[in-house]
Amino acid sequence: MxxxxxxxxxxxxxxxxxxxxxxxxxxxxxxxxxxxxxxxxxxxxxxxxxxxxxxxxxxxxxxxxxxxxxxxxxxxxxxxxxxxxxxxxxxxxxxxxxxSESVDLFIDVLKLKKDELLLVFVSIMILLLVSSTLMYEVEHDAQPDKFSSIPAAMWWGLVTLATVGYGDMFPITPAGKLIGSMVVMLGIGLFALPAGIIASGFSEVLQRRRECREIICPHCGRPIKEEMIYR
Known part of the structure; x- marks a missing residue:
């Protein structure tokens, strides 16, 4: 580097x-x-x-x-x-x-929540495709150089869904502004879902590790549940 x-x-x-x-x-x-x-x-x-x-x-x-x-x-x-x-x-x-134990923990979380994360990813891709197609239809005639095709409009859809907004592409027609406003609000909620799913996964994985953790008795060699130590 x-x-x-x-x-x-x-x-x-x-x-x-x-x-x-x-x-x-x-x-x-x-x-x-x-x-x-x-x-x-x-x-x-x-x-x-x-x-x-x-x-x-x-x-x-x-x-x-x-x-x-x-x-x-x-x-x-x-x-x-x-x-x-x-x-x-x-x-x-x-x-x-x-x-790194932290990396192992994160990988376990992704494995546990892979179905939910995949569902969110598919939802984002569907919303991206729909919003980009709609924006192309309403903005192509007004800005043919910017919204020249649906793939080109997908760049706008991506930065809008992620609420980044670089400013290189933006709607100027009333219908385009309405669609853009709806996409921004949907993007805020949709992109927040993975954070909640991963946070829930961390809680579940840590709880499972606490329940499965065993301590070996130095006298008899048998496993002792951690919660028994504090009784």
């Missing part, structure tokens, strides 16, 4: 390069060790097929993409391809998810 600042890159290019090599070496060794030791897990116990299955798991793919861009310039001389490949270095940030 800091390499994109010209004066920083000019003064500390060698330091960035050394840090890059060190990071790639650590990630490469970590990946090799994970692939080698994955057979300890019963799911990947087979020496060859088990390792291949492990290599296509999401976390293993993220680990691979974290260091793969460093080696590709040696086999891909095309600079245009390399510019795209360098974007894969952003996957190094995703490696932090492996060590």
């Amino acid at each position: 800091l390499e994109t600042v010209l004066w920083i890159s000019a003064h500390y290019a060698s330091l960035f390069r050394a840090f890059e090599i060190f990071s790639v070496a650590v990630f490469t060794i970590e990946y090799i060790l994970r692939v080698w030791s994955c057979t300890v897990d019963p799911r990947f116990r087979e020496p060859i097929r088990g390792r291949l299955r492990f290599m296509v798991t999401p976390l293993a793919v993220i680990d691979l993409l974290a260091f793969l861009p460093f080696y590709l310039p040696f086999v891909l001389p095309d600079t245009r391809v390399l510019r795209v490949v360098r974007l894969f270095r952003l996957f190094r940030v995703m490696k932090l998810a492996r060590y």
Whole structure:
């Protein structure tokens, strides 16, 4: 990220390069060790097929993409391809998810509420399509350069539903202003739904974790429910 600042890159290019090599070496060794030791897990116990299955798991793919861009310039001389490949270095940030309990909690929430979130997403897409089509019909004749097509009007619909309003596209006809006002009010309520759903999911997941948490008795080795400790 800091390499994109010209004066920083000019003064500390060698330091960035050394840090890059060190990071790639650590990630490469970590990946090799994970692939080698994955057979300890019963799911990947087979020496060859088990390792291949492990290599296509999401976390293993993220680990691979974290260091793969460093080696590709040696086999891909095309600079245009390399510019795209360098974007894969952003996957190094995703490696932090492996060590973060908060990220695991958030993933559990998304899994729990995936149906509700999908319903909201579909509702937003339907409203976006309907509002953009209506706006195209009423504004195309007045602003053919702005609302030239329904896909072009969808940009207006998106920024209006999200209540961003960049100001590059806006209705000027009375019917367009009426539709725009209704879309803004619907967008405020519709985009607030995911926040409430996710908040409810956090509450449910945390409650389940409290109920399932067990503490082992140091004397007999049996599990003790957490609520029994405070009695």
